[in-house]
Amino acid sequence: MRSRLRGAGAVAAATALVVVVAGSWFAYQQLSGPSCSGRIQLSVAAVPEIAPAVQASADQWVKDGAAVGDTCVAVNVTAAESVDVAAAVAGKHGVTLAGVGQASGTAVTPDVWVPDSSTWLVRLKSGAAAFDPAIGASIARSPVVVAVPEPVAAQLGWPDKKFTWSDLLGQVTSSKPLRAGIVEPNQDAAGLSGLLALIGAAGKSKEATTGAMRQLATNRSSLRQDLLARFPRSSDPTTIASGLGAAPLSEEDVIAYNSTKPPVPLAALYLDPAPMPLDYPFAVLPGIEPVKASAAKSLFEVLSASKFRNRLAAQSLRGPDGNWGEGFEAPQGAPIPTDGGTAPAGPDPAAIQAATTTWTAATQSGRMLAVIDVSGSMKSKVATANGASRLQVTVAAANQGLELFDDSWSIGLWTFSTNLKGSQDYQEVVPIKPLSGNRNALRQGLGSIKPSSGDTGLYDTILAAYKKVQEDWQPGKVNSIVLFTDGKNDDDNGISHKDLLAQLKKLRDPEQPIQVIIIGIGTDVSQAELEPITAITGGRPFVTADATKIGEIFLQAIALRPAAPR
Numbered sequence: 001m002r003s004r005l006r007g008a009g010a011v012a013a014a015t016a017l018v019v020v021v022a023g024s025w026f027a028y029q030q031l032s033g034p035s036c037s038g039r040i041q042l043s044v045a046a047v048p049e050i051a052p053a054v055q056a057s058a059d060q061w062v063k064d065g066a067a068v069g070d071t072c073v074a075v076n077v078t079a080a081e082s083v084d085v086a087a088a089v090a091g092k093h094g095v096t097l098a099g100v101g102q103a104s105g106t107a108v109t110p111d112v113w114v115p116d117s118s119t120w121l122v123r124l125k126s127g128a129a130a131f132d133p134a135i136g137a138s139i140a141r142s143p144v145v146v147a148v149p150e151p152v153a154a155q156l157g158w159p160d161k162k163f164t165w166s167d168l169l170g171q172v173t174s175s176k177p178l179r180a181g182i183v184e185p186n187q188d189a190a191g192l193s194g195l196l197a198l199i200g201a202a203g204k205s206k207e208a209t210t211g212a213m214r215q216l217a218t219n220r221s222s223l224r225q226d227l228l229a230r231f232p233r234s235s236d237p238t239t240i241a242s243g244l245g246a247a248p249l250s251e252e253d254v255i256a257y258n259s260t261k262p263p264v265p266l267a268a269l270y271l272d273p274a275p276m277p278l279d280y281p282f283a284v285l286p287g288i289e290p291v292k293a294s295a296a297k298s299l300f301e302v303l304s305a306s307k308f309r310n311r312l313a314a315q316s317l318r319g320p321d322g323n324w325g326e327g328f329e330a331p332q333g334a335p336i337p338t339d340g341g342t343a344p345a346g347p348d349p350a351a352i353q354a355a356t357t358t359w360t361a362a363t364q365s366g367r368m369l370a371v372i373d374v375s376g377s378m379k380s381k382v383a384t385a386n387g388a389s390r391l392q393v394t395v396a397a398a399n400q401g402l403e404l405f406d407d408s409w410s411i412g413l414w415t416f417s418t419n420l421k422g423s424q425d426y427q428e429v430v431p432i433k434p435l436s437g438n439r440n441a442l443r444q445g446l447g448s449i450k451p452s453s454g455d456t457g458l459y460d461t462i463l464a465a466y467k468k469v470q471e472d473w474q475p476g477k478v479n480s481i482v483l484f485t486d487g488k489n490d491d492d493n494g495i496s497h498k499d500l501l502a503q504l505k506k507l508r509d510p511e512q513p514i515q516v517i518i519i520g521i522g523t524d525v526s527q528a529e530l531e532p533i534t535a536i537t538g539g540r541p542f543v544t545a546d547a548t549k550i551g552e553i554f555l556q557a558i559a560l561r562p563a564a565p566r
Contacts, residue, residue: 037070042295045080046114049252050140050280053311054114054303061302068294075299082115083187086124089113089285093128098356098559099186111288112296114139116250116278117189122347123356133283134293138320139303140280140312142250144193145268145331147257149232152178152245153267159332164272165201168246172198173211179245181219183227186356189278194248196355197275210362210404217363219244228257232264240264250278254331255316268331276347279320357555358404365408366478366558369432369469370398373485374449375417375456377524380486382547390521390547391451394484397551399446401558407436410474413445416461417454418491425457425491426464432472458489459500462533466507466514473512480515480539482557484550486522488529497529504536515539517557521547 046054058075066073087103090096113133115121124131146168148156156163156171171178183191195216202208221227232243243264254268282303284296302308304320312318313325324330378391385393405411412432421427430438430445465481473479489497508514518530520543530541540560542553 035070036067036072039072039074040068040289040291040295041074041076042112042292042299043110044075044077044112044114044299045085045110046077047082047116047280048079049116049142049256049315050114050312050317051077051079053140053308053315053317056311057302057308058299061299066295066298068291068298071291073295073298078110080110080113082117082120082189085109085113085115086120089124089131090127093124093131095124095127096560097123097127097186098360098556099184109285111285111292112299113283113285114280115189115283116142116280117193117276117347118279118281119189119192119276119347119352121281121283122349122352126349126353130286132286134286135284135297135300136281137300137304138279139282139300139308141318141320141322142252142278142280142316143270143318143322144190144197144248144275144277145251145254145270146194146246147231147249147254147266148246148269149240149243149264150267151235151240151264153269158267158269162272163269165197165275168271169198169201169208169212171246172215173208177215179219179243180216181221181227181230181244181247182216183224183247183249184220184222185359187222188224190248190250190253192352192355193276193278195359196351197248197271197273199351199355199358200273206400206403209358213359213362214406219247220363224249224253228253231257231262231266233262235263248275251318251331252278252316255329258331259316277322280317353556354552357552357559360559361401361404361555362406364478365406365476366480367410367432367469367474368480368482368558369412369414369465371414371416371426371461371465371481371483372398372449373417373456373483373487374415374420374452374454375487376451376453377456377486377522379451380522384546384548389451390486391449393547394521394550395446395449397554398484399443400551401554402435402439402442402446404555405435407434407439410434410477411438411442413442414461414465415449416457417452418457418493419454420452420457423493424460425454425494426461432469455490456485456487457491457494458485458487459497460491460494462516463495463500463503466504466516466537469514470507470509470512473514478515479513480517482517482519482554484519484521485525486520486547487524488526497532501532501536504533508536513538515560517542517560519550519553519557520544521550 055077087100088109091103092109172180185192185195198212230244232240254266258265282300309319309325313328318324380390381387382393410432413430414426414428416426418425430441469479516534516537517539518541523545525543527543534540
């Protein structure tokens with residue numbers, strides 16, 4: 001099981017995981033017979049809690065003569081955390097998932113991947129157009145529950161009371177909040193499912209959403225085992241009061257935790273409406289040989305047979321329809337849905353992206369200079385924004401983003417055009433300072449922005465902004481420039497594109513990185529002009545023809561934060 005594996009010192013195995021080894025001695029022993037005209041090895045990376053069941057079924061299949069035509073099949077199953085494989089697959093397709101980071105240099109992708117959730121496939125598809133895995137159907141399920149120490153759950157009304165996500169939202173955001181935690185939603189599917197459910201309960205209340213995220217972030221962890229260790233380990237009232245009080249986890253996590261006979265067992269609360277369960281999709285990754293694809297299809301059929309359900313039960317997992325096999329020990333307490341907590345619909349790509357980007361903006365600290373284009377073209381009306389101008393839409397997006405950032409952020413504000421301050425193309429509106437004392441000044445500064453009649457002094461402004469952020473570079477935070485513009489550089493008196501690139505390369509310090517992120521609005525923006533500028537700094541351009549989308553894009557830009565290799 002996932003939790004037991006991590007707690008049993010198998011972290012090294014689980015972090016090397018994506019490395020698919022070159023041989024499987026057991027499988028090849030089975031292929032020594034004379035009837036094989038050829039041999040192939042199918043590599044499978046599966047999350048640790050399901051890997052033993054997949055391996056046992058694959059071994060039996062090989063023993064029974066697994067073959068595609070006259071070609072015999074060996075299967076190597078490697079225990080692999082979803083986030084590590086996702087990093088490797090994303091790297092192969094030239095993309096980075098928010099909050100995931102880069103794969104290690106030794107990581108390779110398998111032929112078949114069984115992550116714990118389809119949300120990983122959705123996130124990869126959203127970022128990489130060429131990522132189109134075959135099959136993708138579920139082979140197991142584990143409902144996402146809220147794990148609560150039994151004494152705390154009893155105080156809340158368990159096991160008699162039926163809880164909702166609105167109940168939990170109220171507990172988390174009250175004046176005396178329940179100490180709730182979460183595994184980083186960008187790195188953990190159960191955490192993401194719980195976050196999506198809480199966002200749904202908050203509805204249109206951005207204040208409730210942000211408040212819940214910040215409370216969860218207080219007790220967040222990038223490792224599930226670390227989060228589990230924060231639950232009370234003694235039954236005395238003081239320890240229970242100071243320990244973790246609730247966290248979204250999988251049903252399998254709770255069963256595995258309680259199987260260790262802890263002093264304070266966890267209750268599994270099945271909240272309404274049911275969140276997305278972990279559904280363990282069987283994904284045949286693109287680009288594998290046709291004979292391997294045929295072998296993968298046959299293995300999927302093996303894992304869809306009734307015998308596999310009993311192997312799942314031994315791992316505290318349900319079948320894909322939510323029912324379980326022999327030996328499954330369901331958690332006690334709240335009524336357990338017989339359908340395994342099926343959500344009414346599959347993962348929504350837009351909702352997932354909004355949740356992951358909002359989480360990053362609301363819970364992680366940074367130092368940012370926001371630079372807004374006030375050239376004459378920013379007066380243009382946006383048809384989809386009830387007649388508001390490009391500048392008004394941009395300022396509104398910046399104001400909304402400002403409310404997400406907590407006081408640990410340091411933010412400043414510039415505007416730019418041409419000859420905005422004498423011959424200077426840019427002007428400081430608010431200096432970069434911590435939001436704890438700068439928030440009102442930024443609100444006022446944004447409210448004071450007016451369009452000019454000038455052109456777009458893009459290159460001079462980028463260079464000056466880079467130098468300014470570099471002056472007071474702050475360790476421990478992502479130092480960045482986020483620039484909004486609706487056009488190409490058209491300052492005849494400024495530096496050239498070539499000179500800007502040369503100076504940025506000269507200024508760049510790998511020990512003090514500064515991301516330049518450019519958000520282009522409208523059809524006059526040149527992606528080709530912007531990409532070389534942002535590439536030097538580890539940033540990227542975001543270009544949209546629809547100015548009303550810049551609020552969403554702003555959050556995506558904030559989520560583009562450098563992360564260490566996995």
